[in-house]
Amino acid sequence: MSIAERSKPSRKQHVRTLWISDVHLGTRDCQAERLAAFLKRYQADRVYLVGDIIDGWKLRGGIYWPQAHTNVIRRLLTMSKRGTEVIYVTGNHDEFLRRYSTLILGNIQLVDEAVHTTADGRQLLVIHGDQFDVITRYHRWLAFLGDSAYEFTLTLNRWLNHWRERWGYGYWSLSAYLKHKVKTAVNFISDFEEAIAHECVRRGLDGVVCGHIHHAEIRPVGGVEYMNCGDWVESCSALIEHLDGSIQLYRLAEDQTQAAEVAVIGQAA
Secondary structure (H helix, E strand, O other): OOOOHHHOOOOEEEEEEEEEEOOOOOOOOOHHHHHHHHHOEEEEEEEEOOOOOOOOOHHHOOOOHHHHHHHHHHHHHHHHHHHOOOEEEEOOOOOHHHHHHOOEEEOOOEEEEEEOOOOOOOOOEEEOOOOHHHHHHHHHHHHHHHHHHHHHHHHHHHHHHHHHHHHHOOOOOOOHHOOOOOOHHHHHHHHHHHHHHHHHHHHHHOOEEOOOOOEEEEEEEEOEEEEEOOOOEEEEEEEEEOOOOOOEEEEHHHHHHHHHHHHHHHOOO
């Protein structure tokens, strides 16, 4: 099965696991409509919500909750009702839920972390990752300050993509681009990856699935398999485990490009 076939199913595609993180429901930059459309395409045995699904930091300052955000919750509840196991792993923006860890409601479970076994036998730590972020853990005021600067970048990102869409271009993330170009951001991401990989080695696990830094990636780090779901604010990305245990990194921008190429080929044919 090709990547194009996997990422662009004509009907609900049966997959073993979906991982999504950093949705930030309750904020203006949440790509809720795109996420709901993505979830609607798959029949998953299990869905991991890898932290920061609901943004409690923003909701403390005022309620912003459009219908699109409710639709995401509805979609997840519908999947749960139809047999999908939904595991909500808490993050730092939804840390208010950590007092309820180990709560089980039907097919929905709330945890601080989990260990997932893939179809081919690998054991993966599933954790949001803020525990390995020195700024979040020990300099909370700096984390809030950085969050404000980040929000400004996302505002620019939102307007940029508004005009790109009007002119017929696909989604592109300015903030994700800057992460690849700013040296301090690159170093921070590298330190985060190494710290969380070291924890996997210490526990004797094969890899990790995390979120937190909004930087989707699959690559070997420190002798283990490091996988980051990305987010649904900047990159609109997720991880998909297929029935054979292989794990695919989904990116909306790549999916749109493939769809456009298929359309061009179809027209030419």
